[in-house]
Structures are given as structure tokens and as C-alpha cells.
Amino acid sequence: MEKILDGKTLSSKIKNELKTEIKTFMIKPCLTVIQIGNDEASNIYIESKRKACEETGIWFKHVKYDSFVDKLEVINKIKELNSDEYVDGILLQLPLPNGFDAKNIIKYINPSKDVDGLTDISVGKLVNNKNCLVSCTPLGIIRLLEEYNIELEGKHVVIVGRSNLVGKPLMSLCLNKNATVTVCHSKTVNLEKITKEADILIVAVGHKKLITENMVKENCVVIDVGINRADGKIYGDVDYNNVYNKASYITPVPGGVGPMTVAMLLKNVVKSYKSRNTSK
Ligand code: NAP
16 A cells, blocks of 8 residues: 655645636735745745745745844834735745744734734634634645545544644644644653554654654554755654554655645635635
8 A cells, every 4th residue: 555645746736726726816816925034944945935836826025134134124014015915925934033033023914914824813713713824834734634535533643843833733723623632842751652652643843763663653644744954865853764664654755744835835825815805
């Protein structure tokens, strides 16, 4: 049985569907990415967002500030973008340089354009299982599980990592789908004992090969969110070659969760576009 959860192929399918849909729109949807500083990984992620937008027919705008920019200037730009009827998605590229508090900037993004699902209003709606824009990586993981008919209801999902961007929204999405959810983090005692109980193990830590074969049970579904760069290569958080033997399904890195994240970003931009202005 094929056990690889192929995010690359699924994301291409989603992008093609979006491209077809966008062709029917009178005006192109628009995503604006705000970057502060010149973080190398952020530059790569922004370029992949630009490419995906251009391939799909979404207008991509990149607003870049140096790391000495006054916070007020960024906030004023967000306010301007909030009231620009041609802007559908606003994304603050993270991480920010030292000295900036992401929460204190993100809170100015209009929740209807919050395509990263990080404003308090978006988070609150998600927790209450209400329609909203949801963080792209968790959304992509759920979409990938659905594609392979992997049910969440009644399953024990163990999430390793509790970031606002991945672990916490994922917890809400899984709970909303009636899974039993355990969330682990850096202070968790005896991680191995907990991960071994998972029917579905989702790891978002940023620690190369943190999860080894002895930490997963037979036939577990393993989702690896981690992106760790070493010796010119990209590794996940899971020791893929060894865990592969035990897993019923597993995501590769690269080619698993990463492409799904970008596809869900495009989907969120289109969702925002449609919900805000159906007459466009
Ligand atoms: P983050 O904000 O740094 O959060 C990491 C989480 O891991 C924290 O909750 C931390 O616990 C926990 N942690 C750290 N060491 C641990 C350990 N030894 N055992 C258990 N938990 C531990 O990271 P993030 O933004 O969620 O990203 C995580 C990884 O996913 C990174 O490699 C990132 O590059 C990758 N990522 C990939 C995608 C994608 O599209 N594929 C998208 C987003 C992120 P505390 O809360 O206690 O500090």
C-alpha cells in the first residue's frame, strides 16, 4: 500500500482548481505580504508565495521594510491595506526581527483579510468552531488527511509543538472534528510515552529527527511539519527512513505539509475575496 501522503500532488490539484475559478472573476484577488528585515528563510518563503500567486492568477504585492522601521509606519500601512478594496489578504511574514512584538502588529489586520488566521478574532472563531480564516499549515494538514480518507473522529491525535501558527490552531481543528487531542511542548515530561499513544502524530517543533522509531506505535499516521536546514538539505522533525517502516501513512519532507501550506494560503485569499465582495 502506498503510505506517502503526497502534499505536492494535492497542492498542484488545488492550485489548478483555484486557477480555473479565478479566471471567472472580473478582478484578480490580491495578497499583500509585509516583511520586516531580511531574514534569509523568509525571503525564500516569500518568493514561493509570489510564484504560487502568479501561477494561480492572484495579484501579489510585497511591502518590505528594513529592520529599523518604526512600528507605527507598519501599522499605518496595515490600516491603509485594510481599507483598500482591492486587497483581499494581508500577511505579516514571521519571524520579525528582535524588538518587534508580532501580536502588537497583527492585531491591526482586519480579520476578514487575516489570511494567516492569527488575529484574536480569527483564533476565537476557530475555537468556537465558527466560519473564519484559519492558519494555513493546520488547514493544509486537515485537507491532506481528508484526501486520504483518514478520519479524525475518535482518534487520539498527539501534536508536538504549541505555536500560535501551527500547534494551537491544529488542536482546535482536530477537536472540532471530534478527535481526542494531546498537545506536547518543550516542558512535556516523558514525550515518548505520549507520542507512542498517538493514532495520528503531528510534529511541529523545528528539531531535526526529534521523533525516532521507538516513539511511534505500529500503524500510526505521522505528519511532519518541521523544516530544518542542514548540510544543504532540508530535514523534517521525524527520522523518516526508520519511522516509515512503522507508519501506516507518513508525510515526506520536503513534499508533504510545505506545499499544502502554500495551497491553503491561496485558498484563504480566494475565500476572503469571495466573502468580502461577491459582486466583483
Ligand atoms: P515554534 O514557534 O518555534 O514552536 C516550536 C514548538 O515546539 C514550541 O511549542 C516548543 O515548546 C516546542 N518544542 C521545542 N522543543 C521541544 C521538544 N524537545 N519537545 C517537545 N516540544 C518542543 O515553531 P513553529 O512555527 O510551530 O514551527 C515548527 C517547525 O515547523 C519549524 O521547523 C518550522 O520551520 C516548521 N514549519 C513548517 C511549515 C510548513 O509549511 N511545512 C509551516 C510552519 C512551520 P514551547 O512552547 O514550550 O517553547
